[in-house]
Amino acid sequence: MDNKKIPVLAAPLQGVTDNVWRMAQHDVFGGVDAYYAPFMRVERGEVRRKDLRDVDPERNTGITLIPQILACQPDHAMMMVDALKQMGYRRIDINLGCPFPPIALHRKGSGMMAYPELAEALFKALATIDDVQYSVKMRLGWDSNDQWRDILPLMDIIKPVNITIHPRTGKQQYKGELDIEQFEAILATLPWPVIYNGSLRTVQDIENIIQRYPTLAAVMVGSGLAANPGMLAPSATPDDYRRFHDLLVDGYTEQLNGGEAQLVRHLQDIWQTFLPGTSHKLFKAIRKSRTLDQYEAAATAALNDAATAALNDVATALTPCAEDEE
Numbered sequence: 001m002d003n004k005k006i007p008v009l010a011a012p013l014q015g016v017t018d019n020v021w022r023m024a025q026h027d028v029f030g031g032v033d034a035y036y037a038p039f040m041r042v043e044r045g046e047v048r049r050k051d052l053r054d055v056d057p058e059r060n061t062g063i064t065l066i067p068q069i070l071a072c073q074p075d076h077a078m079m080m081v082d083a084l085k086q087m088g089y090r091r092i093d094i095n096l097g098c099p100f101p102p103i104a105l106h107r108k109g110s111g112m113m114a115y116p117e118l119a120e121a122l123f124k125a126l127a128t129i130d131d132v133q134y135s136v137k138m139r140l141g142w143d144s145n146d147q148w149r150d151i152l153p154l155m156d157i158i159k160p161v162n163i164t165i166h167p168r169t170g171k172q173q174y175k176g177e178l179d180i181e182q183f184e185a186i187l188a189t190l191p192w193p194v195i196y197n198g199s200l201r202t203v204q205d206i207e208n209i210i211q212r213y214p215t216l217a218a219v220m221v222g223s224g225l226a227a228n229p230g231m232l233a234p235s236a237t238p239d240d241y242r243r244f245h246d247l248l249v250d251g252y253t254e255q256l257n258g259g260e261a262q263l264v265r266h267l268q269d270i271w272q273t274f275l276p277g278t279s280h281k282l283f284k285a286i287r288k289s290r291t292l293d294q295y296e297a298a299a300t301a302a303l304n305d306a307a308t309a310a311l312n313d314v315a316t317a318l319t320p321c322a323e324d325e326e
């Protein structure tokens, strides 16, 4: 990226940006300064093993990884921080943003933003743990766009290194307008470094937001990077998308042990977010494949078709704003 002035962070996307995806994105395209891991959680009294495996430093070599925890109960949060400390992590993100109803309605993620007393208890417990720095990733609120006003003063308990804001409420899920007015109110109020997250799909979008808010500490990119993992690599070639895809196939072949059917289903799921420029016909062929051979044939056709389109997007992103508007 030409005018990069601040770090670009890869957002956590549960089910997408796992260790296989992160390593493939880093090895093939790069451009990301740090990756946030999808949230980990406690289930049946213990930290999910799958979540711990995902952040195992041996599976995340050569990248800066920030693990994220999601909890309502302070003891669950402490259990996860302890486990992460044992793995060597000293920087941990706290999820106050997840809008998924089964989670939010249990007062976790963005759901917690409607209950400042729960956030206070959580932060107080986490603040008792030595040698860890926290950050927070949050929405504007759960069901109202000003609930952040009750949560932000509590941040003083954990003194976060930064706060990522996705300026929507939890109830909005991922739809509806970004509430830039509230984002600006937060930016004017917060004594902590702020990271902007939301609908950054091109390098030009990133440059625009940095220009508009020069005090931002970083920007975070989620679905844009999942759609086009080469978004930050203007010199990428169609072969790079093939290589990226093949690294995913290799990684999931190694990590999933539910046989060919499970592998094919997982690979099909990648295309829910990857290269959305894929034509409907080719996308359908991927969805219909039942064997790895069928999948490979369909994916090859789709890659040939859509990687070029993704590259055109990158090229468009690098043209000046004024030309874009014509």
Ligand SMILES: Cc1cc2nc3c(=O)[nH]c(=O)nc-3n(C[C@H](O)[C@H](O)[C@H](O)COP(=O)(O)O)c2cc1C
Pocket (backbone or CB within 6 Å): 011, 012, 013, 014, 015, 016, 037, 038, 039, 068, 095, 097, 098, 137, 166, 174, 197, 198, 199, 200, 220, 221, 222, 223, 224
């Ligand atoms: C499928 C999916 C999974 C997500 N998983 C997480 C997660 O584990 N932790 C988190 O903080 N946010 C999660 N998010 C929210 C994203 O990190 C990000 O905040 C949101 O997508 C807005 O950014 P974007 O417009 O760049 O995608 C998820 C979003 C999606 C669509």
